[in-house]
Amino acid sequence: MRVIALAMACLFSALLNTAVKAQNPAHGAIKGRVTVEDGTPVPGVGLRLKDSRKQTTSNESGTYTLRNITPGTYVVEAFITGRDVISRPVTVTAGQTAEVDFQLSTSRQNLQEVIVASGRNKFAKKETDYVARMPLKNLENPQVYSIIGSELMQEQVIVDYKDAIKNVAGVNSTETVGNGRTSTIIRGFRTQNFIRNGMTANQLVTVDVSNLERIEVIKGPSGTLFGTGAVSYGGLVNRVTKKPFDTFKTDVSLTAGSYNLNRITVDLNAPLNKEKTALLRVNFGRHAQESFQEAGFKRNYFLSAAFSYQANDRLSFLVDLETFRNRGTPSIAYLNPAAGVTDYKEAMGKYYKRTYYTNDLISTFPGYNVFAQMNYKINNNWNTTTVFSTGGVNAREQYQFTGNWRPGTDSITRQLQKYSHNYNTIQLQQNLNGTFHTGSIKHRVLVGLDYLADITQPTYTSRFILDTVSAAAPTSFLMMEKIYPLFPAPTAQANNFYKSHLDRYGVYASDVINFTDRLLLMLSLRWDKVDNQGTTNLLNGNVTGRYSKSSFSPKFGAVYQLIKDQLSVFANYQNGFTYSAQTDKQGNLFKPEQANQWEGGVKAELLQSKLNVTLSAYDISVTDKLRSNPEDPAFSIQDGTQKSKGFEAEVIANPFPGLNITAGYGFNESEITKASANVGKRPARSGGKHMANTWISYRLVKGKLQGLGIGGGVFYNSETPFDDANTLFFPAYALVNSTVFYDRPGYRIGIKLDNVSNTMYWGPWGEPQPPRNYAVNLVIKL
Template identity: 40%
Template structure:
């Protein structure tokens, strides 16, 4: 630890020295300038060139070249797909020449552009979503990661879950019966329920074709987000593609192992000459088979979006996703409690047997409607109204495998009809003002959320079979057998209805230009109207709860816009129903996190890094009442602490690197005797590592040719970890590689996933894909 602190201090002192102004040299001059977009916004991270020197514009669109010999220089800005900017500049001795440059691209278009100079294209962490206000990463006390569309394109991403290979600490995806998934965040299972910063609650698979970026926001963020949509470890926010002011079309096809065929399209059009009405539609047609003896996925996505700019102050956005998935259930295996084998690798199950049948499939449908109204009330205040309506349903067969011994299992299936409906309305007022000479960035919000479900499900259990030598019994798990048993099965039929009312405020106060404090508070009222059972015309489990969720953050920029030290206290909660033996209603579970660390954005944005240590204490956890059988008490606690690191680097033109390492130490500190002091099985591996490095040629005849190599490592973990049973999942190391050729009019790519054919499993003991080869072609029209 001493050496780490010395190293960090050395970096700070060195960069602080670099940031000090250098006395002007005799007989030299300078060029300084500001670059703006066609709509008058600062053009950030644009590369400006003169001779052998290059500079990136900052968040104000400004750049500087100093210590230049007197003479005439040609200044260049080159953007793929757009007209370059050239301007001759004369430098005089001991004088500074000031320029103003305007690009022929809008702010939205600029975000779509790949700059030809090979800058740090993976370093796009500036987002308004984390704090719900304009706040740069370097001045934000919260830790988050952003997976950009550039990484997704480079890695030939064809499924949503593969994106998480780039998120520090996410682990192997946990895929549920309906195709929905969750991953890890700081030792807590975290679902994918947030879209465009509010509810995107759909219990189905997610197609990545409409995804602009993925934001992994860390910690119990209950203050600014609906706590029923997140975990104590954080949340994953899917940000969708929005209409642009330029006409463009991209069509892509990918073919891969396991009979994968995927066609996607992205069409953007302004619908009038004034470019005040914009339209964009993304879509995907996807089909693939499992690497196992049975299993398939077929899906169709259509995602139109519209923008209407009523005037300079008022803008409307409508964003829709509609999809249908037809698939077989992902593998889900629960080992036998009486078994003596304690490791999935030693169990002897055939990696390529599914123990299911393609007739046992399901169909999911989802509709996700998102609307947003932005109105500039004044130079200080902006109003943002968000509305979302979600629908998802599962119809068909979802299955699981239940271990009965070290050599036998039972196939079980539910015949589901399970629709979900969700509605969220959110109103934010966002301000930026000076009070008593101090800058305040404020968001004040109100939020209403409703979720309903309606379930009709029988469960059918098949006869036990030997999974090592199943014989003819292997073929009995099919719709004919299941339907015949379903006639006598007991149906589970019920309805649920939940409401959440929230109000929140957050203020970022700049004490000095380099020191800011964030103060936030949320108040929630949760109403669970209970589970309604039509058979008995009765409702059970209804309850209401109130909760307060505070947040405090502090940031000191040691070197302005380059190095910051930060700390935060954050709170999240989870509503808990029921009562104890004495009839006292349970309180919400609470998670309290404190965290401290350092953020870097140095060397002209070529190096961005976050290093932090966090500690999350969970209280009000229910556990078995030792004095009253069948009841629970609410004095349980859990601790999750660890280290997170992320590095995004561009050490030289054309080479880009993203890497992350997380260490998580989780344990039940007060719980049932069977798990007291043990690591929760759902916490996943204690050590997780991700890295992706790529290089593309910047000049010559092979310009645009690139290569990429990545790795993911996870230490061993548990499927079950109690005093009576331990079942482990082995560690894994997965290597991926790609080669691509990117040109203004087309792109070719070849990707190999799992180069070494590693066998590894998810928390649900689902075998993951062996080596897969994908080839893609994209036409940019």
């Protein structure tokens, strides 16, 4: 007790002494705020008196205070480790507090580095202009979206795009089809990776993360702003690429790991002139890895260059070029189970590492993306954005393997298929953004139009049954010299030798109306038109599927901030649509299929953004779906329906510096409500009814071991149907991933161990997923 009493007395004495000093009228103080050019506060910036030991750091609101300073003239310095020092003169008067503010001209990239170093909530950054195509804060936006930033991808040592998506509540991305294409399941619907920097960018092959600044998952049907053809009724995935910034920086990343993983990426950024108005950023990557299955490999190359130029205070340009070349065998081998199988894992687990093909079955995927943007500031309230985008793939050598069990036997038939894909898209978009008032009511307005051409050059598919082999025994080697002559010529597959051209036009407008600083209403509308020039059979010249259709797509939303800039409630109505070239029995075109979503929820950014929460409940109803005409199955009728409803929760927390938590849960009920068959069933490839994710990491933010950290997470997906009839299900699974890292100003070392429990699980087509695997990553920061 005496020891405790003595300690308390000493503590009280120290506090009293500090308080007396703080109130010493013979001394003064300096306080201020650190922001960037747009007024955003910057935490973690060092502040010090030059030639003195007095120093501190800015807090979450960007403010700082230097106390107990002897009257006199000083120089206050603001500094970021490894960056320029900003100096300000100040005169301190006894008993007075002088104010010195700092405005940093640092780039967003450097600001992110400061946030990471300070241990702040680095996963909660939700700034984006893409979701609403105008600068709305998360608490102002009635739509739900999630952002996977480069910090989280780096911490988890992500080298596969699909592994990043699992960090989003209610989202699954384990699909990989034979030619390498991936897709994402959102709110019970499958969507492919078609959006890049807010524009359509058809990319057939897997996306490399080396050029991604972040991934945005935008929830709900989004036809109003993004049109159709590139999004699903569940949402869309927007790939945001890396942009240049105004300081020199080079990162060289080396990664090695399981299955002979060998990866190198280089990220080079540099200003090109003294004024820093011309900036260049170049990314290069090579990824090589074998498969965990008995055959399979990939050798992928990637190169991008982004150039920005600030012509003057009003006019700026950005050009982004990207090219890639992926080469390897079919990305995964999977089997279709035999009829009568009721336990997928029991039946298929024994073939988890079998491929039944060899590394001679090589495919090559070359492709490109071009993005150009011009921003012009008309005045302080109005600006325009003009965007051009084009991209495509010319992949004439693609091969796919499919194994089918023969009913009543233990043998499979091996089918080989050759693809020749040659397509590209061209898109133009013009947006006008502005702000004005009608009395006390504030309007933030978007008016835009876009054009998209989707062009398929001569393309064909050729397939044949190779042989029948034992499912259990070793299989013969497939040599391409012997296999290639066996593929039928396109003339043998006339319906698969074609070209097509489709033009889409859109005009849209959105008005975000602030009745008060807490209550806002979003009103949006799109008129969309599609001219399909049809599919041309290149063997006989026949053209089928020609049509011209149009549709309106409305969107409404409301937000009320219960606590200003901290807590809001929201509701939205969103629309999506899909066109079809089919006709009814009388030869009439069908009207567009429609999806309508109603959603409501809560968004919170509490405790100075240390706690970020989104809770939402949604109901999506799909109408006007085509189904077989019961009176004449050769034709279709348009009265089918489907429902998808559920609840999602996302929590991002930073309880104290260094500890970061992200967690999510998604509950989804999808049901075929009216169709020719399988009514009342959950559609295949709609994901699990329950999905959950969590990731927790902690890094030391002070001391000699500053930057040392550890992280771990669990990712869960409940059982999912193999088919629409729900006769067979893929089993539920839970993955445990972990990482250890050491992040210093000049280098970073990261080690990850994924699928720690060595869980056996499959994707939505029956694709076996990787067992336990590791990777070691070294980043050298120059």
